[in-house]
Amino acid sequence: DSVGRWRIAFAPPVAEGRRRHSHQPPSPTPFLLLLNLSLNHLPFVSTLLMASSLTSKSILGSTKPGSSSLSPELRRLSSPAVQISIRTQTKKNLQIQATGSSYGTHFRVSTFGESHGGGVGCIIDGCPPRIPLSESDLQFDLDRRRPGQSRITTPRKETDTCRISSGVSEGMTTGTPIHVFVPNTDQRGLDYSEMSVAYRPSHADATYDMKYGVRSVQGGGRSSARETIGRVAPGALAKKILKQFAGTEILAYVSQVHQVVLPEDLVDHENLTLEQIENNIVRCPNPEYAEKMIAAIDAVRTKGNSVGGVVTCIVRNAPRGLGTPVFDKLEAELAKACMSLPATKGFEFGSGFSGTFLTGLEHNDEFYADENGRIRTKTNRSGGIQGGISNGEIINMRVAFKPTSTIGRKQNTVTRDKKETEMIARGRHDPCVVPRAVPMVEAMVALVLVDQLLAQYAQCHLFPINPELQEPLRTASPVEFEQPQNAAAL
Known part of the structure; x- marks a missing residue:
């Protein structure tokens, strides 16, 4: 037919x-x-x-x-x-299902909007009901992500004030889809006139044109980091759920900017606090190395150049049993989520690539029973996950971000009609993305964990077979939900 x-x-x-x-x-x-x-x-x-x-x-x-x-x-x-011989007919009304803008199975997030459109936002589907929620719960992390925070971020000025228009009634989630919207208020589309005919080196301009035959010239459209507003907002909600029902904390910080590398032994992951991370504009918990990182960013910023870096993320009090074999291992889901962020180029988990220099005897995490009878590991080279399933230890990972591709330096490129030319990109861009990427990484990790938490309790805790191993969730006290005063002011 x-x-x-x-x-x-x-x-x-x-x-x-x-x-x-x-x-x-x-x-x-x-x-x-x-x-x-x-x-x-x-x-x-x-x-x-x-x-x-x-x-x-x-x-x-x-x-x-x-x-x-x-x-x-x-x-x-x-x-x-x-x-029977079947002769096919050309399908006249071909329907194509759009993909790539949603993440999650049980806690599902779909983002929308572009950097120079009317605004950006998300729809959160699958959030449990009766969770206390207001715009201020989301605004704290959105403020950490927003542009114009300091001299080492993009000078674009946006308040990034969010509005919740559905899924919340009288301060409580209703279990129905939650719509969050953030309007764009400081667009400058004329800054991108040269980019309408030529491609920015290492940017998504060329590949979007190759794939779709059309692209959003102003700001890169969906490839812009402004899209991550639709991740950070639901990530803040996911962190709240994890904190309330599992006592889980997710903290990320900058551990490297260009050639300035923070040694791991200078950060105590057991006692690291949000105040330490938010105490400086680069979000490095060590003041000495924070100053070195800021200087490294300033050095390229004044020359119209950019640098990359690494964001380290830890998860404390992660519930045991998250993740499933074989293709949905927890570290695989975390890698996919973090690598979906703009400008990411690498992901390490636990011992990472350095573990290849060790023998099995040196790398193995030996077990012991602590004073409370809990099974623990003496070391944590596995990064809190073994066999793709969380074991209750601190989950730690590192995400590498490349230098910002849009820079104010002359570069060789080609136009859409394949003519060679030169370009000096205009616009307002971060000289280094990692200070603002910190809440983005936290958000993606939180979205993975809350999705896995809902799956774990749906599958394995309806009829627990080993109560000693399948531990109940630790509910956090209300005091633990208070945001640090000095962090909220930054």
Whole structure:
């Protein structure tokens, strides 16, 4: 038909009386079948259909081959094998399901909007009901992400004030989809006039054109980091759920800017606080190295250049049992989520690549039972996950971000019609993305964990088989939800 489906009809059975006196063996019986096939079913369809031999049910009946009561077409259908040739038609109304803008299974987030459009936001589906929620709960992390915070971030000025328009009633989530919107108020589309005809080196301009044949010139559209507002807002909600129902804390910080690398032994992950991270504009918990990182960013910022860096993220009090084998291992989900952030180029988990320099005896995390009878590990080179499943230790990971691709330096490039040219990109851009990437990494980690938490309790805690290992969630006290005063002021 007009939408690319085929309809195949088989003849109804012939009355039993027609062959009552026949000495011929019953031939395979045609029967009535209306088969609708769409393009999606092609891998499962064979063009050779075998008629069934239904001799045990006399009510279905059959006829002698060559009976005059059947038309030539029906006699052909009653043969032992029916060869059907299907000729496809061009599908006129091709429907394409958009992909790539949603994440999560049970706690599902869909983002929308572009950097120089009317605004950006998200829809959160699957949030449990009766969670206390207001705009201020989301605004704290949005303020940590917003542009114009300091001299080492983009000078674009946006308040990033969020509005919740559904899914919340009288300060409580209702269990229905939550709509969050942040308007754009400081767009400068004319800054991108040169980029309408030429591609920025290492930016998504060229690949978007290659894929779609069209692109949003102003600010890069969906490839802009402004899209991450739609991640940070639900990430703040996810962190609140994890904190309230599992006592889980997620903290990220800058551990490297260009060639300034913070040694791991200078950060105590057991006692690291948000105040320490938010105590400076680069979000490094060590004041000495924070100053070195700021100086490294200033050095390239004044020259119209950029640098990259690394964000380290830790998860304390992560519930045991999160993650599933084989393809949905927890570290695989975390890697996918973090690597979906703009400008990411690498991901390390636990010992990471340095673990390749160790032997098995050196790398293995030996078990012991602590004073409370809990199974623990003496070391944590596994990074809190073994076999793709969380073991209750601190989860730690590192995400590498490349230097910002849009820079104010002359570079060689090509135009859309493949002519070589030079470009000096204009616009307002971060000389280093990692200070603002900290809440983005926290958000993606939180979205993974809350999605896995809902899956874990749906599958494994309805009928726990080992209560000693499948521990109940630790509910946090209300005091633990208070935001630090000095952090909120930054």
